[in-house]
Amino acid sequence: MSRFYATTPIYYVNGKPHIGHAYCTTVADAAARFHRLLGEQTYFCTGTDEHGQKVQEAAEKRGIPPQQHVDELAEAFRGLLPKLHITPEQFIRTTEPRHKAVVARALQQLWDNDLIEKRSFAGWYSTAAERFWTEKDLVDGKCPDTGQEVVWLEEANYFFLMSRFQQPLIDAIESGKMRILPANRANEVLGFLREPLLDLCISRPKSRLSWGIELPFDSEYVTYVWFDALLNYVTAIGGFGAEADNAATLGEGAAPASGDKGTFETWWPHVCHFLGKDILTTHAVYWPTMLMALGLEPPRQYCVTGWWLMDNTKMSKSLGNVVDPLSLKDTYGPEVLRWFLLREMAVGQDANFSEAGLVKRNNTDLANDLGNLVQRTTALVHKHFDSQVPTLPEDRDPSPLLTSAIHLASYLCGEDTPFELTRSAQQVWPVEKTVDELKLHVTLADIMTLVQRLNQVLASDQPFKTVKTDKDAAAVTVYHALEGIRIAANLLWPAIPHTAEAILERVGWTRGVLPLADINWGDLPEGSAVPKGAGLFPRYKLDAPKDAAKPAPKPAKKAKQKGLPEITIDNAIGYDDFAKLDLRVGVVKVAEPVRKSDKLLRMEVDVGELGLRQVLAGVAKHLTPEQLVGTRIQVLTNLAPRKLMGLWSQGMMMLAETDDGRLVPMRPDGDAPAGSKIA
RNA sequence: GGCUGGGUAGCUCAGCUGGUUAGAGCGAACGACUCAUAAUCGUUAGGUCGUGGGUUCAAGUCCCACUCCAGCCA
Numbered sequence: 001m002s003r004f005y006a007t008t009p010i011y012y013v014n015g016k017p018h019i020g021h022a023y024c025t026t027v028a029d030a031a032a033r034f035h036r037l038l039g040e041q042t043y044f045c046t047g048t049d050e051h052g053q054k055v056q057e058a059a060e061k062r063g064i065p066p067q068q069h070v071d072e073l074a075e076a077f078r079g080l081l082p083k084l085h086i087t088p089e090q091f092i093r094t095t096e097p098r099h100k101a102v103v104a105r106a107l108q109q110l111w112d113n114d115l116i117e118k119r120s121f122a123g124w125y126s127t128a129a130e131r132f133w134t135e136k137d138l139v140d141g142k143c144p145d146t147g148q149e150v151v152w153l154e155e156a157n158y159f160f161l162m163s164r165f166q167q168p169l170i171d172a173i174e175s176g177k178m179r180i181l182p183a184n185r186a187n188e189v190l191g192f193l194r195e196p197l198l199d200l201c202i203s204r205p206k207s208r209l210s211w212g213i214e215l216p217f218d219s220e221y222v223t224y225v226w227f228d229a230l231l232n233y234v235t236a237i238g239g240f241g242a243e244a245d246n247a248a249t250l251g252e253g254a255a256p257a258s259g260d261k262g263t264f265e266t267w268w269p270h271v272c273h274f275l276g277k278d279i280l281t282t283h284a285v286y287w288p289t290m291l292m293a294l295g296l297e298p299p300r301q302y303c304v305t306g307w308w309l310m311d312n313t314k315m316s317k318s319l320g321n322v323v324d325p326l327s328l329k330d331t332y333g334p335e336v337l338r339w340f341l342l343r344e345m346a347v348g349q350d351a352n353f354s355e356a357g358l359v360k361r362n363n364t365d366l367a368n369d370l371g372n373l374v375q376r377t378t379a380l381v382h383k384h385f386d387s388q389v390p391t392l393p394e395d396r397d398p399s400p401l402l403t404s405a406i407h408l409a410s411y412l413c414g415e416d417t418p419f420e421l422t423r424s425a426q427q428v429w430p431v432e433k434t435v436d437e438l439k440l441h442v443t444l445a446d447i448m449t450l451v452q453r454l455n456q457v458l459a460s461d462q463p464f465k466t467v468k469t470d471k472d473a474a475a476v477t478v479y480h481a482l483e484g485i486r487i488a489a490n491l492l493w494p495a496i497p498h499t500a501e502a503i504l505e506r507v508g509w510t511r512g513v514l515p516l517a518d519i520n521w522g523d524l525p526e527g528s529a530v531p532k533g534a535g536l537f538p539r540y541k542l543d544a545p546k547d548a549a550k551p552a553p554k555p556a557k558k559a560k561q562k563g564l565p566e567i568t569i570d571n572a573i574g575y576d577d578f579a580k581l582d583l584r585v586g587v588v589k590v591a592e593p594v595r596k597s598d599k600l601l602r603m604e605v606d607v608g609e610l611g612l613r614q615v616l617a618g619v620a621k622h623l624t625p626e627q628l629v630g631t632r633i634q635v636l637t638n639l640a641p642r643k644l645m646g647l648w649s650q651g652m653m654m655l656a657e658t659d660d661g662r663l664v665p666m667r668p669d670g671d672a673p674a675g676s677k678i679a
Numbered sequence: 680g681g682c683u684g685g686g687u688a689g690c691u692c693a694g695c696u697g698g699u700u701a702g703a704g705c706g707a708a709c710g711a712c713u714c715a716u717a718a719u720c721g722u723u724a725g726g727u728c729g730u731g732g733g734u735u736c737a738a739g740u741c742c743c744a745c746u747c748c749a750g751c752c753a
Contacts, residue, residue, distance in 0.1 A: 184683075184684060184685095184750085185750095185751095187682095187683060187684080187751095188682095188683070188684090188750075188751050188752090189751095190683095191682055191683060191751065191752075192682095192751070192752065194682080195752080195753090277750080277751090280751085281751090281752095344691095346691090346692080350749085350750095351691090352691090360705080360706095363716095364704095364705075367716060367718085368716075368718060368719080369718095369719090371715095371716065371718095372715055372716055372718050372719070373715085373719090374715095375714095375715050375716065375718090376714050376715030376716090376718080376719080377714085377715085378715095379714060379715060380714055380715090383714080384714095445704085455718095455719055455720075456719090456720065456721095458714075458715090458719075458720090459711095459712075459719060459720040459721085460720080462712085462714085463714075464713075464714035464715090465713095465714085467714090535715095535716050536716095537716080538716075539716060539717095539718090
């Protein structure tokens with residue numbers, strides 16, 4: 001059985017989590033889940049990087065010990081995961097004793113094998129940038145990055161002899177042993193490796209940096225970020241003697257499951273490192289050479305993700321263009337955010353982030369296509385099939401289009417079934433292929449073609465019609481539609497896990513999410529109960545940006561119909577404009593004159609679920625309080641509140657104004673209760 | 680400055696080893712339907728495939744130059 005060990009970078013705790021962290025982790029989570037669907041044994045680890053100067057300084061600034069400082073920040077990162085429905089097997093922190101022990105053992109081994117050397121080194125040091133510069137790097141004698149003063153500093157440090165592994169690394173990449181996706185990133189690394197590879201400085205004197213892991217062979221130094229951070233990938237799965245510590249720290253059940261050869265060999269090198277393109281060199285050059293020096297295989301696979309842009313520039317605090325996309329999870333829910341992140345961005349490329357884009361993805365993919373499909377299908381079951389999965393009648397074959405949907409599903413699941421390609425599905429790949437290539441956006445698009453095909457089937461088979469004349473025919477369509485939904489939901493589980501599980505229940509499936517190999521069309525048990533429920537994905541409307549260039553108002557459509565006179569509407573509004581109005585039936589509970597006003601009446605109006613609203617209306621000359629109390633009126637409830645005569649008005653009473661200036665309240669006919677929407 | 684990749688319909692992009700009228704999604708327009716969350720289904724979109732040369736019976740698809748953009752490195 002093949003294995004898949006997914007990692008994210010361990011995130012540096014010098015700030016709060018942002019969309020970049022969330023994205024990379026979400027992709028890794030979804031990829032791990034997809035591999036689980038493929039029947040592979042998977043392990044997924046993320047965590048935090050907690051040493052270094054910036055952390056040390058931040059803690060000093062707050063006047064608290066660094067450990068306390070990082071404990072708090074690590075929690076911010078760890079706490080984000082469940083909010084995004086991300087479920088790693090492990091969360092690792094570099095300040096944990098088990099990890100420090102691994103780092104010490106690894107460094108000692110390299111020292112013993114003469115792969116680490118002490119060298120003295122001199123250069124212009126910039127405190128602000130935390131690094132040395134050469135003479136020609138300097139700009140006007142100052143740090144080229146920060147523009148701050150630099151000082152000439154001479155110090156001895158320890159160097160990892162990385163240069164010795166240049167050729168083995170090139171070979172590993174070119175032979176495909178170390179696979180970097182997307183491919184252009186591999187070229188980038190190879191380009192970097194055309195130049196001579198230098199040795200890597202891996203230490204800092206304690207005088208400059210105390211918050212780090214001490215070198216086992218020189219207590220005057222701590223190790224700098226590389227060995228400290230990158231080795232977490234090995235610690236997490238029990239390398240360098242961490243098995244016992246892991247089991248003790250994580251608990252037996254939570255530690256990586258041991259295979260026949262022990263935990264570390266179980267997972268290494270079946271790893272896929274997910275990372276942003278900004279840390280490609282450290283992961284694809286420093287890290288594999290470190291592993292080679294330690295006698296280990298280089299990582300098998302990398303997935304390099306792009307950046308989310310705002311208005312085509314990188315999101316950055318200094319640019320002030322950060323609207324904290326993460327907060328959108330609170331507005332629209334984690335599943336919608338996950339869907340947007342996974343579906344909108346081609347893995348490896350940059351993409352633009354916008355709330356409008358997220359809303360659009362939600363509305364078109366999730367609400368219109370998927371959610372509505374579930375809704376319309378189960379509605380038929382409730383109306384005509386006693387809320388049970390219909391029984392398939394004998395001797396009735398599915399329609400050709402329905403058959404193609406069935407074939408499409410099994411094709412996605414990996415069977416070599418031919419199916420008819422249509423205009424909207426010209427190219428579809430088996431899930432296994434696109435997941436292997438980590439083109440998850442394509443995987444999701446392909447699965448959605450199944451959803452679209454099912455909508456086509458309903459339009460063409462018309463079960464809502466045939467159910468009246470030929471119930472067996474309707475039963476065939478509805479049964480298979482439910483089955484198609486069940487399989488689509490199963491396949492979508494890696495992206496939208498909670499929703500997928502909810503959909504499975506909705507179609508009467510109780511066996512949960514299955515691996516692809518166990519998905520068989522027709523397993524949905526006839527007669528199982530189909531529960532009722534509300535819509536899965538609400539549609540959202542987003543106000544158009546104020547400054548957006550408004551398209552020229554279109555001339556009103558001319559209604560062409562025989563016998564209907566043509567009219568021209570100069571000030572026509574679209575349905576969307578109308579839909580902005582929240583008109584409700586209200587029941588007047590209290591009505592009284594407003595002091596010092598001969599026009600205004602103050603009312604308290606019950607508008608059902610919206611509660612009691614205070615409404616002021618200028619009708620005192622036309623109506624008495626007695627004519628209003630206890631009666632029903634129409635209220636516009638989402639008009640911006642306004643103060644009149646010192647009193648807030650939280651709604652507008654709808655009135656007809658006659659030519660002679662009388663005001664007549666609009667009274668709802670019938671018995672619609674308070675709060676009913678008027679449309 | 681060096682290296683790499685890219686400039687294809689309003690937007691986002693597919694177009695493998697050169698070969699019938701250059702494709703999809705979104706948006707837009709029009710039509711159909713009414714089971715459903717005003718949703719769904721269908722039809723339509725004529726874009727000098729960055730610019731200029733070249734190879735070829737034939738180039739978005741190969742070669743050269745130029746230009747613009749992005750990334751990596753220094």
